[in-house]
Amino acid sequence: MHGSINDAGAPLTLEHISRRFGDTLALDDVSLSIAPGEIVCLVGQSGCGKSSLLRIISGVDTADSGRILLNGTEIAGANSFVAPEDRNIGFMFQDYALFPHLTVEENVAFGLRRLSRREASARAAEVIARIGIQALSGRYPHTLSGGEQQRVALARALAPKPVILLMDEPFSNLDRGLRERVRDETISTLRALGTTAILVTHDPEEALSVGDRVVLMQAGRVVQVGTGYDIYDHPNSLYAAEFLCPCNRVEGIYRDGRVETVLGTFPARLGLPEGGKAFACIRPQALCLSGPDEGLPALVVNRSFLGEIEELLVRIEGVADLLRLRTTSRIDVKPGEPIHLTIDAGGVLIFAAA
Structure with missing residues (x-):
């Protein structure tokens, strides 16, 4: 599904998205299509454009060029812009951004203002039950643990039945053991619901383990897309190889289809000229x-x-x-x-x- 334009049935299609901040090209001609029910991980070094892309998809920021289609309808482009609250896109923030003065139930129901009070209450109760946080319904955010707050934020994001859920480093504030458990529970919930999602992470292990596809970014560009196995086993650049796994880099010379180094000679298919580095x-x-x-x-x-x-x-x-x-x-x-x-x-x- 990567990079294809106007994919039929794709919940989200990005076409040639670019965004500049002063002299910095934060996003450089990014095209991507997400399949129904797919969980895609955006990963890359800090400042590579991951969060900028999420903000543009959500409508919090606008691209300088390119367009976005949601279920085949243009929501952002040269002549169109749908406000964030009208996009039906869910967003989970890194700090969860729960409203401190509202109970868990009220937080979950907050995005359901277009429903009647009775319908909103019923939908909130349904999602709370699905996430398994019924015991927290009447409590306030400051009384919850980090893992509990994360589950509430997930319930609130899913309550409006978004076309796609965007998650920006949603597990980074949790301790390692808890992070893995909450992450596994979250991904299981999304898969059970068939939710289409994009998860931004700086952690290559998280991206490789969670995503149906991994989108590796560098300096505002998409440099490789594939399953975790694809990009780990067959990285297409030195950047990809070293980002996904710490490597020992040793210089060599290309001769007759092999690279000669001080550590030995290794077969290679590079198409380099003889004697090339x-x-x-x-x-x-x-x-x-x-x-x-x-x-x-x-x-x-x-x-x-x-x-x-x-x-x-x-x-x-x-x-x-x-x-x-x-x-x-x-x-x-x-x-x-x-x-x-x-x-x-x-x-x-x-x-x-x-």
Whole structure:
């Protein structure tokens, strides 16, 4: 569905969206189409344009060029602009933005002012039950935990039955364990309801685990779109590879379909001229401990125990930067001790230096 214009039946279609703030091009010709019931994650470095795109979709900000279609109807373009409150787009903010003077039930019903009081109350009760927060109905936001506030914000966003739900870093204020649990519950709820959603995150692990598709952005542009597996296993640029997983970048020379580096020679399909510069991007899990009579000699500089995995920083002669090794095995080595390493070529990605 990526990048196609006027996709039939698409809840949301973006066509050539651009936005400039002074000398900064925040969004640069972004086109994207979202399928019904699809959860799409926008991810990228801070300042890449993720939140700017959400604001334009919601109507809080306007694009300098391009247009937006909601269920096939133009809601923003050169000659049209539908006000945010008339777009039927749900929005979950990072800080939840609950009204402190309203109860949970009143917060959820707040966006239902076009319904009669009786209808609004019934719809609010229905969504509250669906989210499983009936016990919170009469309470005020300041008495709720962060996870409870997040669930209330979700119920309020879903109550008007939006065409699409926009979520801007909705789990970032929660502690890690709670964040994962609330995120899983939220995504399960959205899938059960068939809700179409866009989630903005700076966390590549969150994007890879949550999104039906991941949209990777850089400097206002969409640089790669695909499933989490697609873009992790086949990143189309050094930026994508290094953003999605910390890599050991080693410079090499392209010769006869291979890239020669101080760590070894790796097959590559780059179409570079002979002698052209390239980078081998070696994922930390591709570095493996070997016996003393095989592999590359290295020196352990630091060792970090991270629970599920262990990470070593090692120095190899001829390589300027320290290399990062990650493994689920327990390694009985200390900083300053020598080791030997082999490299799993399946964990090496090759890119042109340009």
